[in-house]
Amino acid sequence: MLSQLGQVWVQMETSNRTASHALKTLKVAIDGPAGAGKSTVAQLAAKRLGYLYIDTGAMYRAATWLAVHRGIAITDGQAIADAASKANIRLEQGDESTSNRVKVFVDDQDITHGIRTNEISDLVSPVSSHSPLRKVMVAQQKELAKRGGVVLDGRDIGTVVMPDANLKIYLTASPEIRAKRRLKDLQALGESPVYEELLMSIADRDNRDSSRADSPLKQAEDAVVIITDNLTIDQVVDAIVKLCLAEAEEKR
Numbered sequence: 400m401l402s403q404l405g406q407v408w409v410q411m412e413t414s415n416r417t418a419s420h421a422l423k424t425l426k427v428a429i430d431g432p433a434g435a436g437k438s439t440v441a442q443l444a445a446k447r448l449g450y451l452y453i454d455t456g457a458m459y460r461a462a463t464w465l466a467v468h469r470g471i472a473i474t475d476g477q478a479i480a481d482a483a484s485k486a487n488i489r490l491e492q493g494d495e496s497t498s499n500r501v502k503v504f505v506d507d508q509d510i511t512h513g514i515r516t517n518e519i520s521d522l523v524s525p526v527s528s529h530s531p532l533r534k535v536m537v538a539q540q541k542e543l544a545k546r547g548g549v550v551l552d553g554r555d556i557g558t559v560v561m562p563d564a565n566l567k568i569y570l571t572a573s574p575e576i577r578a579k580r581r582l583k584d585l586q587a588l589g590e591s592p593v594y595e596e597l598l599m600s601i602a603d604r605d606n607r608d609s610s611r612a613d614s615p616l617k618q619a620e621d622a623v624v625i626i627t628d629n630l631t632i633d634q635v636v637d638a639i640v641k642l643c644l645a646e647a648e649e650k651r
């Protein structure tokens with residue numbers, strides 16, 4: 400009896416270990432339009448799961464910052480791609496003092512706040528439509544994601560960067576709610592944005608991101624859609640973590 404119990408315990412132990420191994424290596428893709436809350440929930444979900452979080456939007460923002468600060472024309476996709484591949488763009492997990500945002504460095508210069516200004520937000524969409532730059536960024540993102548245990552957020556994660564992701568989420572909300580969230584973010588950075596201008600700039604970015612030729616923003620066929628208008632951040636994070644647990648259970 401005892402040994403039988405022991406055997407059952409051993410079997411359970413083994414199967415839990417297999418489940419937790421599956422859980423450790425999942426690839427989670429979160430896509431969606433500007434201001435849907437992707438970065439916040441992706442970062443929190445990654446923390447809960449012990450995963451690496453990669454903010455791919457921050458990478459495109461860093462490339463845009465490079466173009467602006469090195470005097471490269473926004474229309475010169477090849478020159479921007481060359482500069483981005485030569486520069487050392489580094490992402491570090493944020494802390495309380497940066498409102499939990501990912502810290503971004505270019506060649507050891509801290510550009511965490513510099514990449515979130517209105518100027519960069521308005522230029523990042525045309526910059527990220529250049530195929531040579533996307534090639535450089537996607538190659539780096541694939542490399543970072545290859546071992547699993549990762550959450551990546553962006554526009555083309557489930558369709559291009561990780562078409563093999565175990566879980567694909569498409570996070571969205573109405574343009575008005577997204578503009579209100581962006582307003583709060585920028586006010587927290589000490590800026591004084593105008594709501595109507597933010598609404599227009601978000602709509603403009605959505606249009607550009609969805610209509611570009613290379614890797615447009617679109618929902619992957621196998622994505623789970625989450626509309627966040629009436630959901631708290633915690634509710635969205637809980638939903639994603641539960642989906643991951645279910646996925647790991649199925650995978651083992």
Ligand code: CDP
Nearest residue numbers: 433434455456457459523524527553554555
């Ligand atoms: O945080 P927010 O929703 O404002 O956008 P972001 O994630 O910081 O991304 C900024 C911009 O980078 C997007 O509007 C896209 O133009 C571009 N982007 C992209 O093309 N592909 C990605 N995987 C991520 C971002």
